[in-house]
Amino acid sequence: MATERPPFLPPALGLLMMLGVFTAHFVRPIAMLFPFPLNYLALLPISVGVLLTVLADREFRRKGVVNENGQYLDNAGVLVTSGIYGLTRNPTYLGLVLIIIGLAIWVGSLSPWLIVLLFVFLLRRTYIANEERRLSAQFGDRYRQYCRLVPRWLIRLSR
Numbered sequence: 001m002a003t004e005r006p007p008f009l010p011p012a013l014g015l016l017m018m019l020g021v022f023t024a025h026f027v028r029p030i031a032m033l034f035p036f037p038l039n040y041l042a043l044l045p046i047s048v049g050v051l052l053t054v055l056a057d058r059e060f061r062r063k064g065v066v067n068e069n070g071q072y073l074d075n076a077g078v079l080v081t082s083g084i085y086g087l088t089r090n091p092t093y094l095g096l097v098l099i100i101i102g103l104a105i106w107v108g109s110l111s112p113w114l115i116v117l118l119f120v121f122l123l124r125r126t127y128i129a130n131e132e133r134r135l136s137a138q139f140g141d142r143y144r145q146y147c148r149l150v151p152r153w154l155i156r157l158s159r
């Protein structure tokens with residue numbers, strides 16, 4: 001079972017994974033998948049990822065879930081389902097994944113894709129699983145209905 005408090009905040013883990021993408025590429029560059037100029041395709045997922053994280057943060061601030069310093073308020077008592085949260089339950093995580101995918105495309109080799117897979121696994125196993133349990137306990141049927149209507153990512157990969 002996943003621990004209640006993961007050792008890193010998601011943005012810190014995201015930064016570690018971003019460094020991991022570059023490290024994997026420079027230490028073990030397995031097969032170039034995206035040579036120049038194809039690596040410029042990276043700009044699309046990076047841009048969309050940044051946009052998703054900005055929209056998620058803006059919606060949280062609008063609903064009073066974060067304070068003026070950007071700190072999340074656990075006791076806000078608000079289930080945010082509007083804005084970008086009407087399309088995906090995890091826009092910040094999806095944004096981070098897209099940024100890391102973009103970096104993997106940018107460096108071009110196959111080895112960074114292992115970091116992408118590791119990041120998605122860690123997000124799903126620790127952060128998302130813990131948040132889903134906490135939100136289900138806090139908001140009950142309202143949260144479960146939201147989960148039925150809005151996918152975890154942008155498309156339903158699982159139920």
